[in-house]
Amino acid sequence: MNNDTLKRLQHSRIRRITRKGITYLFLILLGIIMIYPLLWIVSASFKTNNEIFSSLSLIPKVVLLDGYSKGWAGVGQNSFGLFFANTFKMVVPTVFFTVISSLLVAYGFARFKFRFKKALFALVIASLMLPNEVIIIPRYMVFNKLGWLNTYLPFIIPAAFATYSFFIFMLVQYIRSIPRELDESARIDGCGSFPILTKIITPLCVPSLISVTIFQFVWRWNDFINPLIYISSVKHYVLSLALRMSLDVTDTIAWNQTMAMSVLSMVPPVLLFFFTQKFFVEGISTSGLKG
Amino acid sequence: MKNIKNTSLKEVENQKIAYIYILPWIIGFLAFQLYPFIASFVYSFTDFSILKPMEFVGLDNYRRMFTGDRLFWKSVKATFLYVLIAVPGKLIFALIIAVILNMKIRFINFFRTVYYLPSILGGSVAISILWKFLFAKDGTVNAALSVLHIPAIDWLGSQHLALATMGLLVVWQFGSSMVLFLAGLKNIPAELIEAARVDGAGRLRVFFRITLPMLSPVIFFNLIMQMINAFKEFNSPYLITQGGPLNSTYLYGMMLYENAFSYLKMGYASAQSWFLFFIIMIFTALAFKSSPYWTFYEDGGDF
Amino acid sequence: MKKSFIFLIIILIAAAGFAFAGGSSDANAASGAITTTDPNEKVTLRFSWWGSTTRHQATLEAIELYESRHPNVTIEGEYGAFDDFYQKLLTQLAGGTAPDIITVDYKWVADLMNQGTHFINMYDLTDYIDMTNIDLDFAKIYGGNDEYLIGLPVGVNGMGYLYNAEFMEKYGIEPSDDWTWQDVIENGKKVNSADSSKYLMYMNSQHWGFLVKTLLKQLTGSTLILDDYTIGVSRDDIVKVFSFVKELVDTKTVPPFNEGVLYENVYADQNPNWLNQNFGIFPTSSSLIPGIDNASDFELGSMRFPIMENAVDPGILVTPSMFLTVYNRSEHADVAADFINFMLNDPEAIAILKDTRGIPCNSAANQQLVESGDIPQIVSDMVSQSLTAVGLAENGPSLNTEVVALIEDYVHEVGFYELTPEEAADEFLAELESLIETIK
Structure with a gap:
């Protein structure tokens, strides 16, 4: 090995390290911008009202420790334990049914040719375009007629019938980027359309199904306006309602408690994201099957 | 085909x-x-105030909307501007970050989670408090800029800037688009990229010649969805500016909400919604029509 | 493509038929008749209100007391934040699913009464509710008329100036109950010339709207819009009022609009400039004081709202805080009424509820709480100051949300120096006229 190559090797190593360094620096700086609001909310959960609204500092001058215990106790006999349980009762089935029904429908749209396909698909997308404000009342009437008010059925049943069109469209896009030759070769091997879906398409869709799960979970978890309209009894309140339950200007708002419960309410979505994101990395690559 | x-x-x-x-x-x-x-x-063809029985008024709502509403066109303009800022901003940003986060580096799981946090925070009440702190005239952002000797900018108080500032908030919540891109990047066969690298293609070339085309269905989806959502955006003006200053951030979604539930003009709000529906429809149709020229599907574009 | 289109049309037509067949709302079909409930019958009533933790706790406690006295009755509280309460109420009324007992803000009453009769006339409930200690003349100004009363007022709310005592002392300003607008300007100049980063006063958009309407009343003795939906003031009056708005900004009595605009939808308790003592006066209604007091770490005081020299009308607003109403589809209106009676008149309930819904309208309840020391001094100060100069009451058209938004918009045009007061007045009047056409 002559001196020159060594130098060049060294040189490229240095370059690689600096590039890595720059990448990390960038990621960390941006990460601070991303995480700062959360840190602020955490610190606000220990602050007095005065401090929350007058200072940006992350370290409280006067530390209040009762935000979590008092906040958790909630109002009356309904503690945040109940609101957490309610939210799970609403969100988990909704997510489950969304994943299944959207996958089936998306498969139908992505892999088959049939009459009116384009018109129907246009309807799928069109149903995303009308603003919520003007359909919320007629939709309320529908669920009222069905007797589903004050239950979680207005969230769960429509999910079972694939009415969260966003996910149909999304999965159609992902299925369409799976090479058709895979289906064809399976069909030649005698596979029916359903086995193709479960044995070929679904495994390849894992990363996108995970995304569906994460999105639907986070969105339902944070959804405020729909639970507000459909749920009346406090004992059925979900977290998004409970968090705003005590915000009223005409009285002292215990902001530290509100912030504390906001922090806790973020824990499940964050955990879900943290533990499922590895599927983006380890999602089965198409290449393995293709070869 | x-x-x-x-x-x-x-x-x-x-x-x-x-x-x-x-x-x-x-x-x-x-x-x-x-x-x-x-x-x-x-x-949309009635005078409907939610609680009273509706009265048929023909095209009155549409006529008033186009000719007799001082805020309507202002809101349309603001909304278009907002779409133009927020949609490309969010997509480009999310794409860059997704490409970086797709690399095999340490603590990547941690970074991904951190970058997704703002999207989980969503419309939390805390956000509106914080955003004001950051972008007040004597706020954090200006304090940071003054270190670089940049004079204080009136982020949310100026009618010319407020909309752009609000666009920033949305770009900051790029997490969902990022996740979609990450999932899409996973579907690009690694050997395709390796082969190109072996052939001596540079990183940028690989990105533009392979990564982008392979990602185009996801980009297309993201584009459509972000556009639809940006046209309907309600949360950010409602939480941060309430439509001000001087109605410069009075987005369409906010106008609809006020007409429907503050002014009890549900019929009128419905007419406005259908106009918006029509606009979104046109843009979506354009995007779909243009897609064969720039999107690439493994199914050969056969739909 | 053609086929798809035809197919689509067929589906839409079919659906439209379905929509009209199944969708006609019968929310307006009300019985209105009040039947007597058998005391042994199990009754469940729903009661909706907004508020914060203390109000929730106190109300739940009062409900418990009521239930212990009436074992056959269960009252389910449906409580939440103020912000979206109205949207939910409208949806429920539209669907015919509203609670039996509903809390209604005084600002909604005019709009709701325009929308048909959804609430039982309180005059029909005199057998169930003792109204002797409730000032019905006051109630009907904001809650109805001689024939119909939408609900009973719970608390009374007065408008005034809340000030930071330390701030006022520092700048040598003497708070007093006979300020004119000239005093406001003089003191505004004084503060800002002593320290250019400080201002005498901060106003959010709600206050600007209120200021305009109050100034018009003081100037002309008339509300902006009369009951017959004609405009009650002249262009000159409006020019004068907008000029005063400009003067407040010119003299730096209030901060420049581009700085103030950030905190226009919150009150002083969430405004860092108030908490950090950058301004000293916040116009407010008395019901907001407890929250502001809690967040402020300095001493507060209350003074009467300013009145112009030679004012035709004092203009100061005294309103009910909220009304308790009975839904006209309630199957047990008699029990609902009895519960309202309990909340308003029962000494034990009053002792539990205290001032959580403002200073009670009920004079006996008020007396009881004054004696037990449950009303904060500063809150009762503001209410009594406002009661010395009660102005012309707001009427329905002037309380209309869209009218208020229009006023606020043009205040901003003037405050941001986009329009001169004259230009603003002309545009405002033209817009107001066309707006009135749509709200009549």
């Missing part, structure tokens, strides 16, 4: 099967979505 592999007999059979797969959606659409759709369309 036509798929010639299927025989016509198979096609008929396929059709039946296809309807079975999409049946859940057909039922769901008929049961839960169609009535609200039609109802709001009917409202």
Whole structure:
């Protein structure tokens, strides 16, 4: 090995390290911008009202420790334990049914040719375009007629019938980027359309199904306006309602408690994201099957 | 481009099967979505104040909207500007970050989670408090800029800047787009990229010649969805500026909400919604029409 | 493509038929008749209100007391934040699913009464509710008329100036109950010339709207819009009022609009400039004081709202805080009424509820709480100051949300120096006229 190559090797190593360094620096700086609001909310959960609204500092001058215990106790006999349980009762089935029904429908749209396909698909997308404000009342009437008010059925049943069109469209896009030759070769091997879906398409869709799960979970978890309209009894309140339950200007708002419960309410979505994101990395690559 | 592999007999059979797969959606659409759709369309031709029986007024709502509403065109303009800022901003940003986060580096799981946090925070009440702190004239952002000797900028107080500042908030919540891109990047066969690298293509070239085309269906989806959502955006003006200053951030979604639930003009709000529906429809149709020229599907574009 | 289109049309037509057949709302079909409930019958009533933790706790406690006295009655509280309460109420009224007992803000009453009769006439409930200690003349100004009363007022709310005592002392300003607008300007100049980063006063958009309407009343003795939906003031009056708005900004009595605009939808308790003592006066209604007091770490005081020299009308607003109403589809209106009676008149309930819904309208309840020391001094100060100069009451058209938004918009045009007061007045009047056409 002559001196020159060594130098060049060294040189490229240095370059690689600096590039890595720059990448990390960038990621960390941006990460601070991303995480700062959360840190602020955490610190606000220990602050007095005065401090929350007058200072940006992350370290409280006067530390209040009762935000979590008092906040958790909630109002009356309904503690945040109940609101957490309610939210799970609403969100988990909704997510489950969304994943299944959207996958089936998306498969139908992505892999088959049939009459009116384009018109129907246009309807799928069109149903995303009308603003919520003007359909919320007629939709309320529908669920009222069905007797589903004050239950979680207005969230769960429509999910079972694939009415969260966003996910149909999304999965159609992902299925369409799976090479058709895979289906064809399976069909030649005698596979029916359903086995193709479960044995070929679904495994390849894992990363996108995970995304569906994460999105639907986070969105339902944070959804405020729909639970507000459909749920009346406090004992059925979900977290998004409970968090705003005590915000009223005409009285002292215990902001530290509100912030504390906001922090806790973020824990499940964050955990879900943290533990499922590895599927983006380890999602089965198409290449393995293709070869 | 036509798929010639299927025989016509198979096609008929396929059709039946296809309807079975999409049946859940057909039922769901008929049961839960169609009535609200039609109802709001009917409202748009009525004077409907939610609690009183509606009165048919023909095209009055549409006429007033186009000719007699001082805020309507202002809001349309603001909304278009907002779409122009927020959609490309968010997409480009999310794409860059997704590409970086797709690298094999340490603590990547941690970074991904951190970058997704703002999207989980969503419309939390805390955000509106914090955003004001950051972008007040004597706020954090200006303090940071003053270190660099940049004079204080009136982020939210100026009618010329507020909209752009609000666009920033949305870009900051790029997490969902990022996740979609990450999932899409996973579907790009690694050996395709390796082969190009072996052939001596640089990183940028690989990105533009392979990564981008392979990602185009996801980009397309993201584009459509972000556009639809940006046109309907309600949360950010509602939480941060309440439409001000001087109605410069009075986005369409906020106008709809106020007309419907503050001013009790549901009929009028419905007419406005259908106009928005029409606008979104045009842009979506344009995007779909243009897609064969720039999106690449493994199914050969056969839909 | 053609076929798809035809197919689509067929579906839409079919759906439209379905929509009209199944969708006609019968929310207006009300019985209105009040039947007597058998005391042994199990009754469940729903009661909705908004508020914060203390109000929730106190109300739940009062409900418990009521239930212990009436074992056959269960009252389910449906409580939440103020912000979206109205949207939910409208949706419920539209669907015919509203609670039996509903809390209604005084600002909604005019709009709701325009929308048909959804609440039982309180005059029909005199057998169930003792109204002797409730000032019905006051109630009907904001809650109805001689024939119909939407609900009973719970608390009374007065408008005034809340000030930071330390701030006022520092700048040598003497708070007093006979300020004119000239005093406001003089003191505004004084503060800002002593320290250019400080201002005498901060106003959010709600206050600007209120200021305009109050100034018009003081100037002309008339509300902006009369009951017959004609405009009650002249262009000159409006020019004068907008000029005063400009003067407040010119003299730096209030901060420049581009700085103030950030905190226009919150009150002083969430405004860092108040908490950090950058301004000293916040116009407010008395019901907001407890929250502001809690967040402020300095001493507060209350003074009467300014009145112009030679004012035709004092203009100061005294309103009910909220009304308790009975939904006209309630199957047990008699029990609902009895519960309202309990909340308003029962000494034990009053002792539990205290001032959580403002200073009670009920004079006996008020007396009881004054004696037990449950009303904060500063809150009762503001209410009594406002009661010395009660102005012309707001009427329905002037309380209309869209009218208020229009006023606020043009205040901003003037405050941001986009329009001169004259230009603003002309545009405002033209817009107001066309707006009135749509709200009549």
